[in-house]
Every structure is written in structure tokens, then in C-alpha cells.
Amino acid sequence: MIRIIIIFSLITVSLAAKGQEYTSAYHIGWNTFVPFSDKDFIGSTSTAGIRLGYSKFVGDRFGFGFEAGYSTLDDYIPPTTYEHPGGAITTDVYNYLYYFTLMANGQYYFSPGKRFMPYTSLGMGVAFSEYTIFYNVYQENDHNTGFVIRPEIGTLFKLKENSNFGLKAAMGFEYATNGSDYFETTNLSGFNFQLGIVLLNR
């Protein structure tokens, strides 16, 4: 009888453990971007960003997925006189950069199944940027498409041991080849910080 109970218990625990394994996850997060490049155009940190993603877990420690990100960066330049051969223009300028990324990524989880699930990931994909300057009622813009790469470290945190709901925190470096000849920017790079929620699927 005792052997039967032990065997039954082992089977139950095994099934429960199997049931706690996650197969995929969705996440949405608030993104902060600290630009490194071409600070003449935009040097200010942007908190106007969002990231959405999906990951499919493969094996114990790996995941693959895709992620979309959207950020708006902006800066203000007070009234300044810009001289050029044959003239000058005086205006204040609002520089805006609208930045959209679409990436495929791979993740490695250091402690899968735990409440804290730290990971590292590498994403690559395409970046769409729109550099826009607003001055008075006038505006000029330049659209570009480029390659983007984003190494990242972060962690998932399940609110409860068996919860499907958790939080996500991550930081990464981002480099996109998007530049603008028109506005004389060469590329787009910077640090990003992400805070969000994650929905885990079994």
C-alpha cells in the first residue's frame, strides 16, 4: 500500500511538474531609450516607447520569438541663427525621431522554471526611422530603413510560483544602421531599458 501511495505521489508530482512548464510567452513593456549617437539631432532620453513580443520556448533553456518596438525621441533647440553661404535662418527647432523595429530574437534562460528567470537574448531585424524637424508651422522629414541588432539581458519574474502572469525587466544595447543624409546623422544607437508584463502559456 505504501509503495502504491509513493508511486502515485511520484506520478502526480511528475505530472504537476510537467504542467508547470511553459511553452510560450507574450510580453508588453514600457521602453526607455538613451541615445548614444548623433546627439546633435537628439540627445535626450526618451520614455515614450513600447515593446511587444512573443517567445516560443524550446527545451529547458532556449526560446525564440519576435518583437516589435516603437519609440519617439525628441529634443528642443531654442532659437538659433544658422548661417549658410548666401543666407541665414533663425528659428527654434523641435527634432523628432520616430523609431520602429521588428526583430527576430533568441533567448537563453539561466534558471528556467524558477520565479526569477534571468535571461540573455540577441535580436536582429529591420528598423524604420523617420527623422522630422518641426519649426513653426513648417516641417521636414526623412524616412529610412536599416538593419538593427540588439543584445539584451533581463529577467522574468513570476508573481506566484505557478502563475501565468509575471513581470519583465530588461536592458540592452541597440545599434541600427539607420542614418539620415538629409539631417546628417550616421546611425542610431543607444541603451534601452524595458519594464513590462509577461503572460506565460503552458
Next chain:
Amino acid sequence: MKKIIGVLIVMSIAGCAREPEVVDLVKYMVVQTDYDLERINEEANIFNNYATFVLREDTLGFVSTYSTDSTLLDQPGTRIDFVKAVIEKVRANATERGFTRVEDDENPDFAIKLVVLENFNFYQTVSYPGYYSGYYGYYGGYYGPVVSTHASNFVTLVIEVVDIKNYAANDNRYNVIWSAYIGDLLTTFDRKNKILYAVDQAFEQSPYFSKN
């Protein structure tokens, strides 16, 4: 739950896709000035050869795709209350730079034209034919600059210095030596003071506009 997340996503994306507020954008007018590099450079400045100028008394030229009026007069109590003040401000600046205002029939060296363009995308598509068929350009019914219309509502004040002194030497052409474009006159507040400030700025950023 999915609906809530969907709404959150839409709100978040909308929150990220932002633009500057109009009230901030129109705090300062744009002042653009251009000059003739052939006549104003390190070796020569045509303004040194000038002494007198002519300027209209109380009207601004007006070119609009909305109206057939060709002049603007002050209309107290309306948003067009800056005409005489602008003319006086331009006169004061030109006088301060060493030039004397004279009458039309006193053989002026140059003319200062003031024209308001409405609904012209002046900054983007202005081009000059290179000559003026009438004295002072638009005074004779010909407006000088050829501009492409644009589906916009911009209103721009244009100030031009036209070379009269060398009309004959330039194959009977009135060359534009200096231009200033000030805008937008429509979407603004405290219009009159902003325009006057912008006129001062146009001269401020043109130190070569001076006798000696």
C-alpha cells in the same frame, strides 16, 4: 482581459506617436534671409554703393490664392493691424544701417518691397525668373517670384531689396539683392509684436546690409 490589453496597447502606441504642441511651435517666427552672393561677398558689397531707398507708405503687397486683393491696409480691430508698423520698422532698420528714404521720383538706389504671401509654400518652391518687368516688381502688376501653390495655409511676409541703381547695367533687369521671409503670420498669437521682432531679427542676421 484581452480587450483591456488591446486597449492598453493602442493607447501606448498612440502615446508614443506624439508631436510638439502648436502653441509651442508658433512661439517664435521663422526668419530666413538670403543675399546675392555675386554682389555681396568678401571682396565687394553692393550696399556700399547705395545711399537712398524707396519704400511704400502705408500698404503691403498681397498675393493670395484665396483673394484677388493686391494690397493690405491696416484694419484696426482685426488681425491685420501690423501694416504701418512693419513699414516703419523696416524703414527704421534701413535708416539705422546708413540709408536715406526718398520719394519715388528722387532716383532711389534701391527699393524695399514688402509683400505678404498667403497660401504659398514659399520656403519650398520659390524660384525667381531673374528679372522684373515692372518698376519694383509687383507694383507694376508683376510679382517677381514664381512660386508653386501648395495645399497649406501658410502666410509669409517677404521683404526684398531690389537693385534700381544698376538697372541699365544689368540689361534692364531689377535684381533682387536681399530677401527676408518671415512666417507663419497666420498661426500665431501676439502677431504684431512677433512680426516686428522678426523684422528686427532679419536685419540683425544680415550685418552686410549696411553702408560701409
